[in-house]
Amino acid sequence: MSTRENEEVKEAMLDRRSPTAIRCCKITTEIIVILIVCGILSLGLSVIIWTVYDIIVPPNVTNTTLEPLEAINITTTTIPTTTTKPLACQKRIIGFFDASDAKEITARRVSKLTHVVFAKIPMDYNGELGIETQESEEAFEKFKSTAKSVETDVEVMISIVGKTSYQEIARNSEYTGEFIYSVEKFLKDHQIDGVDLNWERENYPNNINLLKELRIRLNESQLISVTLPAPPNSGATFHVDEILKYADFVNVVSMGYYDTDRTKTAPISPLYPGSDIGKTLNVNATVKEFTEKVKNSEKLNIVIPFFARIWRNIADVVEPGKEIFRKCQNEFSQIPFSKMKEDGWTKHTTSWDKKSMSAYIYDSETQTFLTFENEDSISQKLEFIKDENLGGLWIRFTDMDDDENTLLNSVTKLC
Numbered sequence: 001m002s003t004r005e006n007e008e009v010k011e012a013m014l015d016r017r018s019p020t021a022i023r024c025c026k027i028t029t030e031i032i033v034i035l036i037v038c039g040i041l042s043l044g045l046s047v048i049i050w051t052v053y054d055i056i057v058p059p060n061v062t063n064t065t066l067e068p069l070e071a072i073n074i075t076t077t078t079i080p081t082t083t084t085k086p087l088a089c090q091k092r093i094i095g096f097f098d099a100s101d102a103k104e105i106t107a108r109r110v111s112k113l114t115h116v117v118f119a120k121i122p123m124d125y126n127g128e129l130g131i132e133t134q135e136s137e138e139a140f141e142k143f144k145s146t147a148k149s150v151e152t153d154v155e156v157m158i159s160i161v162g163k164t165s166y167q168e169i170a171r172n173s174e175y176t177g178e179f180i181y182s183v184e185k186f187l188k189d190h191q192i193d194g195v196d197l198n199w200e201r202e203n204y205p206n207n208i209n210l211l212k213e214l215r216i217r218l219n220e221s222q223l224i225s226v227t228l229p230a231p232p233n234s235g236a237t238f239h240v241d242e243i244l245k246y247a248d249f250v251n252v253v254s255m256g257y258y259d260t261d262r263t264k265t266a267p268i269s270p271l272y273p274g275s276d277i278g279k280t281l282n283v284n285a286t287v288k289e290f291t292e293k294v295k296n297s298e299k300l301n302i303v304i305p306f307f308a309r310i311w312r313n314i315a316d317v318v319e320p321g322k323e324i325f326r327k328c329q330n331e332f333s334q335i336p337f338s339k340m341k342e343d344g345w346t347k348h349t350t351s352w353d354k355k356s357m358s359a360y361i362y363d364s365e366t367q368t369f370l371t372f373e374n375e376d377s378i379s380q381k382l383e384f385i386k387d388e389n390l391g392g393l394w395i396r397f398t399d400m401d402d403d404e405n406t407l408l409n410s411v412t413k414l415c
């Protein structure tokens, strides 16, 4: 089925849906029931999605070599060099929006950012993009209108997450064509300034060809970024220098280093090693690994998570003197900073791990343990960005901040 036919089908479905919706609205009792059910469903769904999204899946490492591009002969002169509009801030402050709740996408938040990104636009098995549920459609409309309403010069982007891996799209020329066409059309139709490719679960040299083709197709003012996992978690072997020939910048997932180890607590995004075994499991080591490969460190952005890792059933420390590493069972989850505040955790005494420059809370009464970013850990990271001459930071996710934008306000001190 062609894209146009698909769209017609979708439109027809939408048309059919609306009168039903209107009839429903007239019956108040039903509505209340529906709302309650929807509330429970969406809560459940978001928990499931979150869990799935954040479990570290080791990438499928394929032993392939870079195949040459057939149709397109690329020389450096044919690749447009992107010029970004002058920004009030010399550094990038990229706010990803999870957009699980349209209300949380506010002009106040957007106006504090240099780039605003709608996370998780799904890519179908054939490379086609689409927004799926009515709920996310609403959030996307809110995102677009909010981004346009602010007076600041913010770049508006989408991030694409595949239902299938990018490598499946890159392998098949028909799917590659569909993907490139679909991205170009999406950006044009919605007046979006650029696209982020989420390669957190990827490790495939041919993805470079996909990136090249996208760069050629988009015009010079349209941005491309790539989100990459931090070694050594990923086992991935990316050619970051190759990626940066075609991408304007790279967002590094410099967090979650200890996610695969469910037997102990650990800092969520340690700036420096927190223990002897974790010499490479920190932002400093990750950045070193990346900057060794790239000429221009200003193309790299590190992450600031706006959610806390939370563990329950905590036992003793793993080693004496290292309070942030405690034995625990497999009860591990995450909560947005706003929820952390709502639950009263921000009133609790926060401890500071000097080695990893991380904030944590250990509540021995409830045997609960949290690690998260706060003003102090963010401030350390901002200094680090300046010292290492990095491009800036990206936020996962801006809409998880509290109503006062406590974390976002800390982050904007980068400017």
Ligand SMILES: *[C@@H]1O[C@H](CO)[C@@H](O)[C@H](O)[C@H]1NC(C)=O
Residues within 6 Å of the ligand: 063
């Ligand atoms: C990968 O491919 C190369 C060349 O084809 C081969 O020499 C090597 O043994 C392969 N490695 C693995 C792990 O399969």
Ligand SMILES: *[C@@H]1O[C@H](CO)[C@@H](O)[C@H](O)[C@H]1NC(C)=O
Residues within 6 Å of the ligand: 073
């Ligand atoms: C591609 O470029 C190379 C030089 O870089 C040239 O020798 C070759 O003929 C070109 N191929 C095509 C199909 O244009």
Ligand SMILES: *[C@@H]1O[C@H](CO)[C@@H](O)[C@H](O)[C@H]1NC(C)=O
Residues within 6 Å of the ligand: 187, 188, 219, 220, 221, 222
């Ligand atoms: C780039 O493409 C977009 C979308 O088609 C368009 O709005 C914009 O004007 C183009 N910019 C340039 C410099 O060609």
Ligand SMILES: *[C@@H]1O[C@H](CO)[C@@H](O)[C@H](O)[C@H]1NC(C)=O
Residues within 6 Å of the ligand: 272, 273, 284, 285, 288
């Ligand atoms: C940070 O990394 C650098 C290498 O880039 C290393 O020399 C330095 O010791 C590290 N800092 C800490 C506190 O581990």
